[in-house]
Amino acid sequence: MEFVSPEGLRLDGRRPMEMRQIRAEIGAVAKADGSAVFEMGNTKVIAAVYGPREVQNRTQQINDQALVRCEYSMANFSTGDRMRKPKGDRRSTEISLVIRQTMEACILTHLMPRSQIDIFVQVLQADGGTRSACINAATLALADAGIPMRDLVTSCSSGYLNSTPLLDLNYVEDSAGGPDVTVGFLPKVDKVTLLQMDSKLPIDIFENVMQLAIEGCKAIANYIREIMLENTKQLEYRRGI
Amino acid sequence: MLHSKTFVKKTRGGKVNKQVREHYLRDDIYCGAPICKLCDSSAARLSPSASTILLLDTNVVLNQIDLLENPAIDDVVMLSVVLDEVKNKNMGVYNRVRALCSNSLRRFFVFANEHHKDTFVKEMAKESKNDRNDRAIRVAAQWYQSHLGGAARILLITNDKENKRKAIAEGISAETIESYVKSLDRPDLLDLVVQPSSEDVEMEEVEDLRPSKRKVIYTEHKPMSEITSGLHRGIYHQGKLRVNRYNPFEAYVGSESIGDEIIIYGRTNMNRAFDGDIVAVELLPQDQWHEEKSLSIADEEDEEEDVHLVPSSADDAPRTTNLVQGCSGDTNAVSSRPSGCVVGIIKRNWHSYCGSLEPMPLPAGSGGTAHALFVSKDRRIPKIRIHTRQLENLLDKRIIVAVDSWDRLSRYPSGHYVRTIGEIGDRDTESEVVLIENDINSRPFSSQVLACLPPLPWSVSSEDLANPVRQDLRDLRVFSVDPPGCKDIDDALHCTALPSGNFEVGVHIADVTNFVHPGSPLDDEASQRGTSVYLVERRIDMLPKPLTEDICSLRSDVERLAFSVIWEMTPEADIISTRYTKSVIKSCAALSYIEAQARMDDSRLMDPLTTDLRNMNVLAKKMRSRRIERGALTLASAEVKFQIDTETHDPLDIGMYQIREANQMVEEFMLAANVSVADKILKHFSLCSLLRRHPSPTREMLEPLLRTAAAVGLNLDVSSSKALAESLDRAVGDDPYFNKLIRILATRCMTQAVYFCSGDLSPPEYHHYGLAAPLYTHFTSPIRRYADVIVHRLLSASLGIYKLPSIFQDRSQLTSIADNLNYRHRNAQMASRASVELHTLIYFRKRPTDTEARVVKIRSNGFIVFVPKYVF
Numbered sequence A: 001m002e003f004v005s006p007e008g009l010r011l012d013g014r015r016p017m018e019m020r021q022i023r024a025e026i027g028a029v030a031k032a033d034g035s036a037v038f039e040m041g042n043t044k045v046i047a048a049v050y051g052p053r054e055v056q057n058r059t060q061q062i063n064d065q066a067l068v069r070c071e072y073s074m075a076n077f078s079t080g081d082r083m084r085k086p087k088g089d090r091r092s093t094e095i096s097l098v099i100r101q102t103m104e105a106c107i108l109t110h111l112m113p114r115s116q117i118d119i120f121v122q123v124l125q126a127d128g129g130t131r132s133a134c135i136n137a138a139t140l141a142l143a144d145a146g147i148p149m150r151d152l153v154t155s156c157s158s159g160y161l162n163s164t165p166l167l168d169l170n171y172v173e174d175s176a177g178g179p180d181v182t183v184g185f186l187p188k189v190d191k192v193t194l195l196q197m198d199s200k201l202p203i204d205i206f207e208n209v210m211q212l213a214i215e216g217c218k219a220i221a222n223y224i225r226e227i228m229l230e231n232t233k234q235l236e237y238r239r240g241i
Numbered sequence B: 001m002l003h004s005k006t007f008v009k010k011t012r013g014g015k016v017n018k019q020v021r022e023h024y025l026r027d028d029i030y031c032g033a034p035i036c037k038l039c040d041s042s043a044a045r046l047s048p049s050a051s052t053i054l055l056l057d058t059n060v061v062l063n064q065i066d067l068l069e070n071p072a073i074d075d076v077v078m079l080s081v082v083l084d085e086v087k088n089k090n091m092g093v094y095n096r097v098r099a100l101c102s103n104s105l106r107r108f109f110v111f112a113n114e115h116h117k118d119t120f121v122k123e124m125a126k127e128s129k130n131d132r133n134d135r136a137i138r139v140a141a142q143w144y145q146s147h148l149g150g151a152a153r154i155l156l157i158t159n160d161k162e163n164k165r166k167a168i169a170e171g172i173s174a175e176t177i178e179s180y181v182k183s184l185d186r187p188d189l190l191d192l193v194v195q196p197s198s199e200d201v202e203m204e205e206v207e208d209l210r211p212s213k214r215k216v217i218y219t220e221h222k223p224m225s226e227i228t229s230g231l232h233r234g235i236y237h238q239g240k241l242r243v244n245r246y247n248p249f250e251a252y253v254g255s256e257s258i259g260d261e262i263i264i265y266g267r268t269n270m271n272r273a274f275d276g277d278i279v280a281v282e283l284l285p286q287d288q289w290h291e292e293k294s295l296s297i298a299d300e301e302d303e304e305e306d307v308h309l310v311p312s313s314a315d316d317a318p319r320t321t322n323l324v325q326g327c328s329g330d331t332n333a334v335s336s337r338p339s340g341c342v343v344g345i346i347k348r349n350w351h352s353y354c355g356s357l358e359p360m361p362l363p364a365g366s367g368g369t370a371h372a373l374f375v376s377k378d379r380r381i382p383k384i385r386i387h388t389r390q391l392e393n394l395l396d397k398r399i400i401v402a403v404d405s406w407d408r409l410s411r412y413p414s415g416h417y418v419r420t421i422g423e424i425g426d427r428d429t430e431s432e433v434v435l436i437e438n439d440i441n442s443r444p445f446s447s448q449v450l451a452c453l454p455p456l457p458w459s460v461s462s463e464d465l466a467n468p469v470r471q472d473l474r475d476l477r478v479f480s481v482d483p484p485g486c487k488d489i490d491d492a493l494h495c496t497a498l499p500s501g502n503f504e505v506g507v508h509i510a511d512v513t514n515f516v517h518p519g520s521p522l523d524d525e526a527s528q529r530g531t532s533v534y535l536v537e538r539r540i541d542m543l544p545k546p547l548t549e550d551i552c553s554l555r556s557d558v559e560r561l562a563f564s565v566i567w568e569m570t571p572e573a574d575i576i577s578t579r580y581t582k583s584v585i586k587s588c589a590a591l592s593y594i595e596a597q598a599r600m601d602d603s604r605l606m607d608p609l610t611t612d613l614r615n616m617n618v619l620a621k622k623m624r625s626r627r628i629e630r631g632a633l634t635l636a637s638a639e640v641k642f643q644i645d646t647e648t649h650d651p652l653d654i655g656m657y658q659i660r661e662a663n664q665m666v667e668e669f670m671l672a673a674n675v676s677v678a679d680k681i682l683k684h685f686s687l688c689s690l691l692r693r694h695p696s697p698t699r700e701m702l703e704p705l706l707r708t709a710a711a712v713g714l715n716l717d718v719s720s721s722k723a724l725a726e727s728l729d730r731a732v733g734d735d736p737y738f739n740k741l742i743r744i745l746a747t748r749c750m751t752q753a754v755y756f757c758s759g760d761l762s763p764p765e766y767h768h769y770g771l772a773a774p775l776y777t778h779f780t781s782p783i784r785r786y787a788d789v790i791v792h793r794l795l796s797a798s799l800g801i802y803k804l805p806s807i808f809q810d811r812s813q814l815t816s817i818a819d820n821l822n823y824r825h826r827n828a829q830m831a832s833r834a835s836v837e838l839h840t841l842i843y844f845r846k847r848p849t850d851t852e853a854r855v856v857k858i859r860s861n862g863f864i865v866f867v868p869k870y871v872f
């Protein structure tokens, strides 16, 4: 199948190095300590953060750092086909783990010993790249909750179809079965904290594809910073400073 | 990152389960006209002086592709909405349009109107998809008109009345394709215009062609939904229609659902199906199975005319023919075979055909249109009705015609003229026909391809010699043995006696991949061509001449780069060790088979080269007998040799190609090298190696051979290749040619050996039946076969010399390369045979000859003979 036309346009009209439209909103769940909605094209996820708070199950308490927990789920209406997604299936468990590990790596957990941080992410609408969107949403929600972090971790995916590296695959491109690289990135310290790939790629092509995903992460980081600044300004304004 | 904020996003719903897709509209899609001042014109494709820019609607592209391929039609804007529609309707046409759009000599520009912010149109309520697309085309035309501001005329070409009316109402100039071509004042182009089919009343200018004959001849094809449900319920059977080469009124459909072939007698039952179409067939009642045959022949007596059929040795005759059954005395077999009729066509196999017009008197008053009947060279194709305005020019020409439609009311399909090849009977024209019929690209290499060649004169450089992966073997006594006059020498040999009594034997193959780099235009071209094609009077190269005849050719007394396989062998020809290396060699002699044979036979010669030859020959004989012991088949193929007049290129004499011991010696070592290389690459790349396999023939395929053998009282054992080889050896009749004939028949029953990607099959399926080898590949002729180029790359990657190119990661791509190679390989073989036939005909045209012959097969409309003297 032709995923990139000879004119260099993808099926949805983007060029290979372009991301989908991204949009973010801070504070969607008032009850939570921090929350955010993150959209990448038609993929829409919501994240809510509770904590740091007392550890619920004392046996899990860690004495020198905070306990980070993450729960990922997909809304039943998120894919359009009315499939009942049982909670806690293997895919959800795996993504929960991936998000938890990525966030744990950038939270300064040693500053909050004997406490617990809960991250809830739910996919409202799925159109490819849900993992990345979840991480981005979680970052924003953590920042909203004022949890100390090393850096803003951001994530973006890229793939390789029709011998072309493509940034930010949508659902159609994702289901083509080609290589799909998801990268989590700390832009300030310039470090990759998450790297996943399905399928195989020769190493030199892989490096290009990964580099493309990193560029995507950087762009998302810029956007997230803008949103946070905007949010802070709003807060200042409301407090009348 | 170019993510621009000016994009407008819209979502699109559709189907039963609503699907939402993003659709980005952009402001960086340019118009492609160099005269435009608003756009970035770096990618502009239209001509700077274009006075008229054409926009085509979908039906024009679908129907008039032959016309569009004519260089007279230029400065065309292809809208993406049109391309998408074409792609959905006909992939073949889509590929041809895409080829036009990427051809740098043509001015076709693709405008992605669906993603342009000003030309995207949203579907309106109650608007059909077609209407919406037509509107999109008009909006794009309007945009061009205002965008270019009158610098060029925008002309919308559409044959749809309604679309044309609306366009003119909206202030767009629009014309039908006929009127546009007429305005070009090129009468020859008019023949290329596809006439609207007579059942299609929407089109303009429908002339009622033959009012008296407008009766229904064929039954209507069932609608697709009915066919699908019929197939499901088992009343219809799906399969590919194959027409009998010797009798175009008889066809076979191999059906999986009943596990047998269904015979279809007569054009009425074939119901407008062409050879190669995928059809749905309904079985006739059993009591009609037998009579149907005699009936249909009588029925079509009026249509069948006197045919001078050339019995062709190249024919792969249909697998089973009832006539052979007839002669073996088994009359019941005929009635027990199911016969049927075509109820619908699932997929058409229409393409263009070579042939000539049926002789007819010139109509009074030339210049007008005339109807003529086209007779394809391929006898399986029915005659095709065409319109032409240049009848007098075409009558004595070989022409190409494409099929457009076949309605129920006409006996013949209608088509249109595509182009003229040349005069009938002319040697060049007929050779050209052979090439076209076998889809062989004989065009000269493009400048981009030639730019990939190293500068001439080329010689081995000091870097090559210093390269650590390249072993210096210049001091070895390397020589080559080839047919006389061979210029593209891709293999050479050496054989050194070791002090231990063993021999070091080397096969050195031209290092083509040192010059053909993956992904270069040269590589793409070679992979497309797949193989060199050998015709009687010319050769169509896979690679440009400087490579094949000079840089890569392992000629004598020059240093050349090679890829070597070197064995240590015992005097019993057992391989002790094998190594592979890139090398530099210097051949000391380029011998012909005759020379090599003469040296070996001349007992006075004791020079080192001759000794090497003799040693090798001894080894080769041992290897050969061991191979035959394992069950390898020695099959006969009728190879013919022509002596060609150097001036006129006409054949002077023909005779059988003589096979000498020297040929067999070289062949033996090449086989061994191929087997060794196959082992090595498969060990390293078990999923992406390119190998060659030869499937064992099924009993059903050997049926014709067994029946013929039984007819002469011969019992063949076909339980294994070894058993078959032995019983072929025993098949010696009173006639000295009998054995040869049986072998030729056996060869024709075999399946073809094919290339495949090792990941697609399981190891037991890798088997090569004819060579009785568990693994085989092609390594020894990279100059003339692309498969060998791929294998060279695999071998160097397995040695760690180069990295494996990325296409090897993509198994589907590798499979499609293998498929293309098989297709090209088969076509090249067919073309060579057709060329031999053609030259045979030319030879006998002037020389009526009396000679001995053997009858091989009897058919209802003739018989096939084998002429030992001329091998056909």
Ligand SMILES: [Zn+2]
Pocket: B030, B031, B032, B033, B036, B037, B038, B039, B147
């Ligand atoms: Zn422009």
